[in-house]
Amino acid sequence: MDRMPRLSQSEWQALDPVAKWLIACRASVLFMTFTAAALGGLMAWRAQAFSLELWLATVLGLLFAHATNNLLNDYTDSRRGIDRDNYYRNQYGVHVLEDGLMSERQFWRYLGVTAAVALALGAWLIQQRSGLTLNLMLAGAFFVLFYTWPLKYYGLGEPAVLLVWGPLMVGGSYYVLTGAWDWGVAWLSLVFAFGPTTVLFGKHTDKLDADRAKGVNTLPVIIGEARSRRWVLAMMVGQYLLCIALVLSGHFGWPLLLVLLSAPAQRELFAVYSAPKPTVPPADYPAEIWPLWFSAFAFRHTRRFTSWFLAAVILDTVLGRLGVGTGLI
DSSP states (O other), X not given: OOXXXXXXXXXXXXXXXXXXXXXXXXXXXXXXXXXXXXXXXHHHHHTTOOOHHHHHHHXXXXXXXXXXXXXXXXXXHXXXXXXXXOTTGGGSOOOTTTTTSSOHHHHHHHHHHHHHHHHHHHHHHHHHHOTTHXXXXXXXXXXXXXXXXXXXXXXXXXXXHHHIIIIIXXXXXXXXXXXXXXXXXXXXXXXXXXXXXHHHHHHHHHTHHHHHHTTOBOHHHHHOHHXXXXXXXHHHHHHHHHHHHHHHTTSSOGGGGGGGGGGGGHHHHHHHHXXXXXXXXXXXXXXXXXXXXXXXXXXXXXXXXXXXXXXXXXXXXXXXXTTOOOOOO
């Protein structure tokens, strides 16, 4: 959650094309997409239907699709004036257009290559798997193209993130590898997807006033700060409840309950989210993170919870493959 430093023209020009691409597409956040694809791959391995070739193509296709979305996001918000003099935006990435590091022609060249790679990999996967793969790819393309506008501008950005990083990425990866849709995997994917969604919800709550002033009607702008804070807490609690339900339903074993070890940290979260954002940062709050507040705490919880969650899923899967029973009954 550290601030991304601004780059001078000389520093930018000293970078190679790959480094420039990584900065332009905000590659530091692509780990969420890699984790979603890895979770889908793990579930396919659990079902004894894993294919390394298909998984590599899937994860690369998703990473390049996410990068394409980030580039389109920056271009759209720049053209609409949203990112102009936006001090929140520079909390999570250098903006190559607003910072004058790249011309529009150079930007579109990067965008074109990125999108072409994503489309090529998607087309190959459709050829290899067919079935629902085309539908899943079309759904993904819809969110890539229209997340920034109009979805984010009309309170649909947050639900879109929950859907994309959940059933679409995790469930979709599983389908491409196995050729079958599994609702147990889809429900498990929501446990993971609540994480990125709470961070986004927190970020949009942090900059609620700034978004409202620029006509960006995110969900927190529509429902207000107090309700937004309650929704974030509900999603965090929902992660634990979903894990318990998946164990009780028999879809997964007792190792999934290891996520409860991260529950004690909820006390701090409830304290933070039970009050409005402070007007000034507390004395011990890192200056480089402010003005991000709710999103910083959501990110900390997501990182902790997701670590326990992935460890629990891996343990349950490995024990299952070894024939060790993990059922509660």
